Amino acid sequence: MIVVKTKPEVELMRRAGDLVARTLDLVAQSARPGITTAELDRLAEEFIRSEGATPAFKGYMDYPATLCISINDEVVHGIPGQRQLKEGQIVSVDVGVCIEGWYGDAARTVCIGEVSSEAKELLAATQEALARGIAQARAGNRLGDISAAVQTFAEEKGYSVVRDLVGHGIGRQMHEEPQVPNFGSAHTGIDLKAGMVLAIEPMVNIGGPQIKFDADKWTVRTADGSLSAHFEHTVAITENGPDILTMVLKKG
Numbered sequence: 001m002i003v004v005k006t007k008p009e010v011e012l013m014r015r016a017g018d019l020v021a022r023t024l025d026l027v028a029q030s031a032r033p034g035i036t037t038a039e040l041d042r043l044a045e046e047f048i049r050s051e052g053a054t055p056a057f058k059g060y061m062d063y064p065a066t067l068c069i070s071i072n073d074e075v076v077h078g079i080p081g082q083r084q085l086k087e088g089q090i091v092s093v094d095v096g097v098c099i100e101g102w103y104g105d106a107a108r109t110v111c112i113g114e115v116s117s118e119a120k121e122l123l124a125a126t127q128e129a130l131a132r133g134i135a136q137a138r139a140g141n142r143l144g145d146i147s148a149a150v151q152t153f154a155e156e157k158g159y160s161v162v163r164d165l166v167g168h169g170i171g172r173q174m175h176e177e178p179q180v181p182n183f184g185s186a187h188t189g190i191d192l193k194a195g196m197v198l199a200i201e202p203m204v205n206i207g208g209p210q211i212k213f214d215a216d217k218w219t220v221r222t223a224d225g226s227l228s229a230h231f232e233h234t235v236a237i238t239e240n241g242p243d244i245l246t247m248v249l250k251k252g
Helices: 007-030 037-050 117-135 143-156
Strands: 067-071 074-076 090-099 102-111 167-169 176-180 197-200 203-205 211-213 220-222 228-230 233-238 241-244
Touching (some): 007 037, 007 090, 007 233, 037 067, 074 203, 074 228, 090 117, 090 228, 102 228, 102 233, 117 143, 117 197, 117 203, 117 228, 117 241, 143 176, 143 197, 176 197
Antiparallel strands (some): 067 074, 067 090, 074 220, 090 102, 167 176, 167 197, 203 228, 233 241
8 A cells, every 4th residue: 555645744754854864974974995884884873863763774674784885786785894995986875764753765875085987977877867767756647657767767878777676665664665666667557646755766787687695685786796876865746746855954
């Protein structure tokens, strides 16, 4: 069942989204050569709890950390640990928070120092694929319009989208219906209605779309070892178009 949110409920979700965005900003500013992924995770958890919220991922299906930190060919769900970040890596950071029973979820991929032009182009394309998908998150459109927009742009740039992992609805649960694939056909799927809230999250690979799991049963990486990038926003569908909730609120 797809849960449609009221306008006041969307505003409660915006609070969670604001904290998600500020957490990602903190982690991005702290991500540098030599820091461990565990240190970044600790910073994020302390910050989230200091704001009166709880880390949404920690303990979810027994996941052991606040952040998912995925490096280079890792697509998603990398577990923080004692690995030190190195110059030239790209690092995908995914975070969720819960405030008063409402969830926010977002991700971004950042550069550690100077990275290759190939990596920069991948990040720019993945971010634009997300923007193209969000632009289709409008009342009166169909779910497939989001999926097709992401896939079309990524593939036009010569990349592939991961097909085995998808975006999702979000609200009082971290994962709600509907699933939001990053591939599909326009003008297909469910009708989009004002009050739906979706986590739209392209995962884009330089190589093929196939993935594999590490022995930890969490870390997902590209099957061919190619670089992967991940960007995500929580987006509310309104009568006036898409409303990105995982943005830092302006004060005053």
